Each structure stands twice: as structure tokens, then as C-alpha cells.
Amino acid sequence: QLLERAQYLLSAHNAKQLPEDIGNEVAFAGRSNAGKSSALNALTRRNALARVSKTPGRTQQLVFFQVTPQAHLVDLPGYGYAKVPLDLKAHWQAFIEKYFRTREALKGLVVVMDIRHPLKEYDLQMLGYAVQRGLPAHALLTKADKLGRGQQMQTLQQVKKELSSRFGDSVSVQCFSSESKQGVDEARLVVGGWLGL
Ligand code: GTP
Numbered sequence: 001q002l003l004e005r006a007q008y009l010l011s012a013h014n015a016k017q018l019p020e021d022i023g024n025e026v027a028f029a030g031r032s033n034a035g036k037s038s039a040l041n042a043l044t045r046r047n048a049l050a051r052v053s054k055t056p057g058r059t060q061q062l063v064f065f066q067v068t069p070q071a072h073l074v075d076l077p078g079y080g081y082a083k084v085p086l087d088l089k090a091h092w093q094a095f096i097e098k099y100f101r102t103r104e105a106l107k108g109l110v111v112v113m114d115i116r117h118p119l120k121e122y123d124l125q126m127l128g129y130a131v132q133r134g135l136p137a138h139a140l141l142t143k144a145d146k147l148g149r150g151q152q153m154q155t156l157q158q159v160k161k162e163l164s165s166r167f168g169d170s171v172s173v174q175c176f177s178s179e180s181k182q183g184v185d186e187a188r189l190v191v192g193g194w195l196g197l
């Protein structure tokens with residue numbers, strides 16, 4: 001599978017540093033510490049591709065990974081981290097909002113949520129950005145290994161219902177674990193499809 005070829009490309013702190021807006025791109029969003037970087041590593045089957053941190057709020061830029069010259073994965077900065085200064089927060093909010101509004105290469109959004117705390121305000125905001133633009137989104141309920149199967153299925157059903165009432169069928173959702181690799185194949189199909197791999 002091509003996703004395994006992913007390599008670090010660059011980190012962008014502002015719009016000027018973004019790579020050329022060509023090909024296909026899939027962005028990964030989520031609250032700080034939700035498990036975005038771990039999910040990227042699991043999906044690309046590369047243990048140390050995206051940096052995994054126990055300190056929330058570590059990823060402070062848009063980190064681009066190149067799968068092929070025409071296919072990129074993007075690790076967005078984690079949101080909802082209280083210790084980030086307000087002016088920095090405002091900068092990120094504006095940067096990300098513009099990225100969502102204008103980026104032609106962007107073909108889909110993956111929102112990574114801790115299965116124990118799904119659908120927080122910022123998650124819904126990111127999903128809203130994507131759906132408003134007509135982009136599909138896929139939610140990963142990650143750290144599923146922290147719950148038993150029964151609780152996983154219960155949460156999945158609740159989240160499905162909430163997403164379809166808010167966004168219709170633009171947003172799909174699944175359980176996921178970077179630890180146990182549950183749901184990795186399913187997510188790879190979605191992401192690989194959006195990237196045109
Ligand atoms: P920021 O970049 O800081 O926003 O965080 P992130 O969303 O990239 O989270 P990261 O992947 O760094 O993971 C945060 C913590 O959660 C780490 O301690 C991971 O080991 C842990 N973690 C991530 N995914 C899983 C999972 O599926 N299961 C379990 N049990 N722990 C996980």
C-alpha cells in the first residue's frame with residue numbers, strides 16, 4: 001500500500017510556508033492529546049512518522065507528509081489546549097479557517113476524537129468548516145482500546161446519530177485504536193480513496 005511511503009515534507013507556521021496547492025491532501029484535526037499523530041503513524045504503519053507526545057499541544061504548525069508528489073497528509077495543530085496564549089490561538093484559528101476555506105488540494109478531513117470524549121465544540125466547528133465547503137469528513141473514535149466492545153458500540157451509535165442529524169451523510173464515523181490497530185484497515189480505505197491512491 002502506498003500510504004506506507006509517507007515521508008515528512010515540511011512544517012508550515014503560516015500561509016506562505018504551505019506547499020504548492022496541487023494534488024490531493026487529507027487533513028487530520030482533533031483536540032490536543034486526542035491521538036492525531038498516533039493515528040497518522042498507525043495509518044501509514046510507520047511508528048515514528050508523526051511525533052507522538054505525552055505533553056498536549058506539542059504540534060504547533062501544519063505538518064505535511066508526502067505519500068506521493070501528488071498526495072499529502074496534514075497533521076493540524078491540536079485545539080482546545082488551555083495553556084496556548086490567546087494571541088497564538090487567534091493566529092491559528094485564522095490560519096486554519098483560511099486553509100479550510102481556500103485550499104484546493106484538500107479533499108477530506110479526518111477528525112480524531114477520544115472515544116471517551118467525542119464531539120466537543122471545536123470538533124463540531126472543524127466538521128462544520130469541511131461540510132460547509134462540501135468536503136467529506138471521517139471521524140475516528142480513537143483510544144477504543146480503553147473501552148469494552150459494548151461501550152464502543154454504544155458510543156458509535158450515539159455519535160452516528162448526532163453527526164447525521166447535524167451534517168447529513170457528509171460525515172462518516174468508526175471506532176479506532178492506534179494501540180490495538182482496531183479499525184486501521186477501514187480508515188486506510190477512506191484516506192487512500194480521498195488521496196486517489
Ligand atoms: P497533540 O499533537 O499534542 O495535539 O496530540 P495528538 O492528538 O497528536 O496525540 P498523540 O498522538 O501525541 O497522543 C497523545 C497520547 O495518547 C500519547 O500518550 C499516546 O500514546 C496516547 N494514545 C494515542 N492513541 C492512542 C490509542 O489508540 N490508545 C491508547 N491507549 N492511547 C493512545
Ligand code: MG
Nearest residue numbers: 036037051059
Ligand atoms: Mg500530534
